[in-house]
Amino acid sequence: MTGATGTIGRHIVSSLDEAGRRVRALVRDPAGAALPEGVEVVRGDLSSPGTLEAALRDVESVYLMWPGIAVDPRVVEVIARHAERVVYLSTDVADLADGEPATSYHQEIERLIRKSGLSWTFLRAIDFATNTLGWADQVRQGVVRWPYGQASRSLIHERDIADVAVRVLTSPGHDGARYVITGPESITHAEQVRIIGEAVGRQVRWEDLPVEVARRQLTAAWGNAAFVDARLRAWGSFVESPERVTDTVERVLGKPARTFRSWTEEHADDFR
Template sequence: MKTRGKILVTGATGNIGRHVVSGLRTAGADVRALVRTPSAARLPEGVEVVGGDLSAPEKLDHALEGVDTLFLLWPLVTADGAPALIQAASRHARRIVYVSAAVSDEAGSEDNGVWGRIEREIAASGLEWTFLRVGGLAANTLGWADQIRLDGTVRWTYGAAGRSLVHERDVADVAVLALTEDGHVGAKYVLTGPEVLTQAEQVRLIGEALGRPVRWEEVPREVTRDGFLAQIGDPAFAEAALDAWGGMVENPEPVSTAVEEVTGHPARTFREWAADHAHDFRPLPTAEAAGHARSASR
């Protein structure tokens, strides 16, 4: 494995980023982690931790100083601020590995949304780049955790939507190789799990991991929209997500072999993901549950 110069990891404490950081350290890479609250970061020994916020890209030159490669996870539902970040990165770094989404090279710019705009900005920046096009993360089903803890029922829309969700560890495995090896510049890797499961089937497998039944209850789209909108706060994004799930009822997400082709190991199944995350769906200890409730009410 050929490690590079200093690598800046954004989203370093998140679902994907923490595995990227761990994998890079195992590979012997020089890692700098960008986090909002450095004092709260729990990262491997040897990782340089710096404070910063992607919503204020004009203040990130200190984090980019001396960086060779940027691993970018864009956390916002709009691309506002991304051009300024990419411009700042181009002043310091040589290349960027970006976690994108199901962007189509044939689709128009509006159809590709936030992720397509950021890809275009990166491609025009002069940086070397690799795009990791993630159709859907298995970790997104953690959004059902509160309902599962409450009474073992997920009330949501489009239970027949077929998805090929990918384990965040597989995304991280591909990212680590793209960040540390030659041969990935200009690649657009479509990353999925190894099979298509409906959303209702995902819920059943979470129940199997928990050792108790978890059932799906179909609810009207407007009910899901209201709850989803309360979580993300962006009406256009909520409608687009619902449209996408609705489309997957008749046209399920495709399955890609890119994870295995890049890493040499098969993509992890959703059953494996559910087993890895069963603890996230179990009832919270009393003190933790009280704190969770107080946070949700803010």
């Protein structure tokens, strides 16, 4: 699997290992991976497809997390030569018609996978609760300044993504599925900040940041003006139309998705 040392990947690796499944983890630095003892750790890099051949030998299923680098079709080609199926962590993207240009690397990879001959499942996670860790410094100061305080988001706990991935990797009936996975409720930015404050035992105030100020600050921080504009448009749309909530996690796992409050309680120390 790829992304084994990441926020989601570590949960997937641990769950598969605890269930007695053989796991091979592709990492750039095996010495620093710090994965469970029973996990086979191999060196490789998605930016260098030639390094994947040995890692994929005798592999049946692949969990693929793309790190945001330029898409190289050879990665999917190598996977298709060795594995039978792939579970790809995508995002909430629209399906492409034949010939329609991709607007994101997720769409590019989904299209490559669909044409590869592999059995596949796409996990389209809308957005992660872990992204609110970007507010941690402001939380410590007692006020979060961000645009669109009334934008309602359906953030998902990383462990729910991992649990769905494990279920899909280890059970039949998911081939060709496009699972849009979200948290169980849609909560405004301002309410998220209040809940974080309660988890850390501190009153935290929300302050709406003017959109143009946010655009300048985020472009300077993220270095991608087009991405910033896309994020601002999306957040603005969630003021009038809350981000959608799906029951996919409950349908796949047989239990409700974890709440944002439960996530903040688990991560309270990260905000202190």
